[in-house]
Amino acid sequence: MGILPEKIFSEGKKVNTKSLVYKNIVLSTEFNKYLVERPEIADKIPDNALVVLLPEDDPALCRKNLALAHKHREKNQPVVHVRIKKLAPPPKSRLVQPRLKVAL
Secondary structure, three states: OOOOOHHHHOOOOOOOHHHHHHHHHHHHHHHHHHHHHOHHHHOOOOOOOEEEEEEOOOHHHHHHHHHHHHHHOOOOOOEEEEEEOOOOOOOOOOOOOOOOOOOO
């Protein structure tokens, strides 16, 4: 995914489809990492649950995700709202002295 453009997660901007998809991919990836590190949290999510990621620092995306969840929820499907305060800045690379060689 690379470094996340901070503009994409700015508050109050209108959400276009490409931006919505990108933001939700990033949030889903980070939430999956969170669950891998904390399996006890994953165990609390019911089977077949619709997980709705709600970034508190992006009200437009939060509203859009709620609307999409309402539209796509199956009858009697459990819903889990995951409120996310914000994303921390991405860590720096852990590579030590990488060397590039271009092969022709």
